[in-house]
Amino acid sequence: MLQIDSVSRAFGGVYAVRDVSLTVAEGETRAVIGPNGAGKSTLFNLISGHLLPDSGTVSYGPEGERRRIDRLTPHARARLGIAIVFQGARLFGGMTVLENVMVGAHARTRHGFLSAALRLPRHREEEARIEADALAALDRVGLRDWAHRTADALPLGQQRSLQVARALCARPRLLLLDEPASGLRAAEREALAQLIESLREEGLTTMLIEHDVAFVSRLADRVSVLDLGRHIAEGTVEEIRRDEAVLSAYLGEGVS
Amino acid sequence: MKPSPRWAAAAAVCAAALLAPLLLSETQLPVYIVLVLAACVVTGLSMLMGYAGQVSLGQAAFFMIGGYTAALIALEELPTWLGLAASPLVAAVLAAVIGVPLLRLRGHQLAFATLAVQLILLNLVGQQEWTGGDIGLQGVPRLAIGGYEFADDVAYAYLALAVLGLTVLITRNIVKSRPGRGLRALATSEVAAESSGVPVAGYKLAVFSLSAGFAGLAGGVYAFYFGYVAPSSFPVLLSFEYVVMVVVGGAGTIYGALVGATAVTLLLQLLNNIGTMEGMPAAAPTVLSYAVYGVLLVLVVLFMPRGLVPTAAAWWERRRSARPRGDDPASDGAERPAPAPASV
Numbered sequence: 001m002l003q004i005d006s007v008s009r010a011f012g013g014v015y016a017v018r019d020v021s022l023t024v025a026e027g028e029t030r031a032v033i034g035p036n037g038a039g040k041s042t043l044f045n046l047i048s049g050h051l052l053p054d055s056g057t058v059s060y061g062p063e064g065e066r067r068r069i070d071r072l073t074p075h076a077r078a079r080l081g082i083a084i085v086f087q088g089a090r091l092f093g094g095m096t097v098l099e100n101v102m103v104g105a106h107a108r109t110r111h112g113f114l115s116a117a118l119r120l121p122r123h124r125e126e127e128a129r130i131e132a133d134a135l136a137a138l139d140r141v142g143l144r145d146w147a148h149r150t151a152d153a154l155p156l157g158q159q160r161s162l163q164v165a166r167a168l169c170a171r172p173r174l175l176l177l178d179e180p181a182s183g184l185r186a187a188e189r190e191a192l193a194q195l196i197e198s199l200r201e202e203g204l205t206t207m208l209i210e211h212d213v214a215f216v217s218r219l220a221d222r223v224s225v226l227d228l229g230r231h232i233a234e235g236t237v238e239e240i241r242r243d244e245a246v247l248s249a250y251l252g253e254g255v256s
Numbered sequence: 257m258k259p260s261p262r263w264a265a266a267a268a269v270c271a272a273a274l275l276a277p278l279l280l281s282e283t284q285l286p287v288y289i290v291l292v293l294a295a296c297v298v299t300g301l302s303m304l305m306g307y308a309g310q311v312s313l314g315q316a317a318f319f320m321i322g323g324y325t326a327a328l329i330a331l332e333e334l335p336t337w338l339g340l341a342a343s344p345l346v347a348a349v350l351a352a353v354i355g356v357p358l359l360r361l362r363g364h365q366l367a368f369a370t371l372a373v374q375l376i377l378l379n380l381v382g383q384q385e386w387t388g389g390d391i392g393l394q395g396v397p398r399l400a401i402g403g404y405e406f407a408d409d410v411a412y413a414y415l416a417l418a419v420l421g422l423t424v425l426i427t428r429n430i431v432k433s434r435p436g437r438g439l440r441a442l443a444t445s446e447v448a449a450e451s452s453g454v455p456v457a458g459y460k461l462a463v464f465s466l467s468a469g470f471a472g473l474a475g476g477v478y479a480f481y482f483g484y485v486a487p488s489s490f491p492v493l494l495s496f497e498y499v500v501m502v503v504v505g506g507a508g509t510i511y512g513a514l515v516g517a518t519a520v521t522l523l524l525q526l527l528n529n530i531g532t533m534e535g536m537p538a539a540a541p542t543v544l545s546y547a548v549y550g551v552l553l554v555l556v557v558l559f560m561p562r563g564l565v566p567t568a569a570a571w572w573e574r575r576r577s578a579r580p581r582g583d584d585p586a587s588d589g590a591e592r593p594a595p596a597p598a599s600v
C-alpha cells in the first residue's frame with residue numbers, strides 16, 4: 001500500500017528523517033515508535049504531503065496501481081485516500097462538531113462553488129449524504145451527542161476523537177494516527193483501541209505513532225523503530241522486543 | 257412553524273429595503289442606491305476577509321472594471337443587458353488572473369499588493385484613449401432588459417436591490433454548503449483543511465474571484481445609473497471605505513456586510529449634513545467627515561473588535577441563555593460550555 005524509499009528530510013542542516021525505507025502492506029496496522037524527536041511526525045508529514053522530501057521517493061496505492069506521490073499537494077493525497085490525525089488538536093474553530101467532521105468528506109466529494117451557489121439538486125443530495133456519513137463517523141467515536149455544539153467547546157480528549165471522526169469521514173485507505181492516545185484517560189484509550197481494532201478488521205491500512213508498549217502490542221501487526229531520524233529496526237512486536245539496536249536506543253528511557 | 261427571531265429579522269430587513277425606494281426623497285434615493293451597491297461589494301469582501309482570511313485594499317478596482325465594462329459595451333451600441341452581464345465576468349476573470357501571483361502573499365503584503373493593483377489600473381484607465389482618459393466615458397445609455405428600460409431612480413433602486421439579493425443568496429448558498437465549509441475550515445487551520453482534501457489555494461482564488469465578480473456587477477449597475485464612469489469615481493479611499501464597512505459590520509457574516517455598509521453610509525451622510533448646516537464653521541465638514549468618523553471607527557474597533565453584528569449576536573445569545581435561569585452565576589460567560597447533550 002505504501003512504499004517509502006530512502007527518504008531524507010533535514011531542517012537547517014540537521015536530519016529529522018534520514019534515509020528511511022519501509023513498506024506497509026495493504027490491511028496492515030503498523031506502529032511507528034521511537035524516542036521524542038526521532039522523526040516520527042516528520043515521517044508522517046512526508047507521507048501526508050505537508051513536507052516534501054529532500055531526497056527519496058514515496059509511492060502509494062493498492063497492488064498494481066501504485067504511483068509516486070511525493071510531489072503531490074496534501075489535498076491531492078487526501079483525494080487519493082490518505083487521512084491524517086495530527087499530534088496536536090487542529091480543529092476548525094467556530095464550526096460545529098458535525099461541520100468539522102463534514103469537512104473530512106471533502107476528499108471524496110466534488111461539488112464546488114457553482115453547484116453550491118445554484119443549489120443544484122445533485123448538490124443537495126450530496127450534502128445530505130455527507131451529513132449522514134458525518135453523523136455515522138461521530139457515532140463511531142462516541143461524539144454523536146456533541147454534533148451541534150461548537151468544536152472549541154470540546155474537552156481535550158474529545159478533540160482528539162473529533163479529529164479521528166473527521167479522518168474517518170474521508171473513508172481513507174491509509175490512515176495516519178500521530179499519538180492519538182496521548183492525553184486520553186483510561187476509558188477513552190480503551191475506546192480508541194477498540195475503534196482501531198475494528199478498523200483493522202475492516203481491512204483499513206493504518207500507521208500509528210504510539211509510546212505505550214501495551215497499546216502497540218495489542219494493535220500493531222508490525223512495528224517500525226525510528227531513532228535520530230533513522231529506521232533502525234522493523235518486525236513484529238516480539239522481534240522488536242529482542243532487537244539489540246532498539247534496546248540500546250531506548251536505554252535509559254525506562255522501556256523494557 | 258413558529259417564526260424564529262432570525263426569520264423575523266430577515267423579513268423586517270427585506271420589507272424595509274423594499275419599501276425604502278418608495279418612501280425616500282429625490283435627494284435621498286441616490287444615496288440609497290450607492291449604499292445598496294456598496295453592500296454588494298462588501299458582501300463579497302466580507303467573505304474574502306472572514307473566510308479566506310485575506311484583505312483586499314483594492315476592491316474598488318473591481319467595481320471600476322465592472323463599470324467600465326458595462327459602459328464600453330453599451331457605448332458600442334451592443335445590447336445594454338450584455339454590458340451588465342459581462343461586468344461581473346470581466347472583473348472575476350481579471351481577479352482570477354492576478355490572484356494567482358497575488359494570493360501567494362500574506363497579510364498586509366496582500367493588502368498592499370491589491371492597493372497597488374488599483375493604483376495601476378486607475379493610472380491605465382486614466383491614460384488610455386478608449387477609456388476616455390481622465391474624463392472617462394460619458395453618455396452611457398440607460399439599461400434595457402427585454403424591452404423594459406430602467407429610466408428613473410426608483411427603477412435603479414430596485415435593480416440594485418435585485419443585484420444585492422442575488423449576491424446575498426449566492427453567498428448564503430455557498431457559505432452553508434461544501435465549499436463554504438472548506439472556506440471556514442481553512443480560515444482556522446490551513447494545514448488541517450488541506451489534509452481533509454480542501455484545495456486551499458484554489459479556494460482562496462475562487463473567493464477572491466467571486467468577490468471581484470460581485471463588485472463588478474455592482475459597478476455595472478453604477479455605470480448605467482449615473483450614465484458615466486471616470487477614474488475619479490473609483491478612488492482608493494472607496495476601497496478603504498469597503499474594508500471599513502466589513503470591519504464595522506463584522507467580517508464573515510452576511511448581516512455584518514449589510515449592517516456595516518448601512519451604518520458607515522448613514523454615518524458619513526449624517527456627518528456631512530451636520531457639517532453643512534447653517535452657522536457651522538467652514539472647516540466643519542472636513543473635521544466631521546475625517547476626525548469624527550475616524551474617532552468613531554477607532555471606538556468600534558476598540559470596543560467591538562469583532563464588529564457590530566457578531567457582538568450584537570453574542571449579546572443576544574447571552575441574554576437568551578441567561579433568561580430561563582437568570583440566577584445562575586455561571587451563565588454570564590460565553591466561554592463556558594453548556595452541559596451535553598445538545599438540543600435537536
Ligand SMILES: Nc1ncnc2c1ncn2[C@@H]1O[C@H](COP(=O)(O)OP(=O)(O)O)[C@@H](O)[C@H]1O
Binds near residue numbers: 015036040041042043
Ligand atoms: N518544522 C520544523 N522545523 C525545524 N525542525 C523541525 C521541524 N519539524 C521537526 N523538526 C525537528 O525534527 C526532529 C524530529 O521531529 P519530529 O518528527 O516531530 O519527532 P517525533 O515526532 O518523533 O517526536 C526534531 O529534532 C525536531 O526539532
Ligand SMILES: [Mg+2]
Binds near residue numbers: 040041042087178
Ligand atoms: Mg511527534
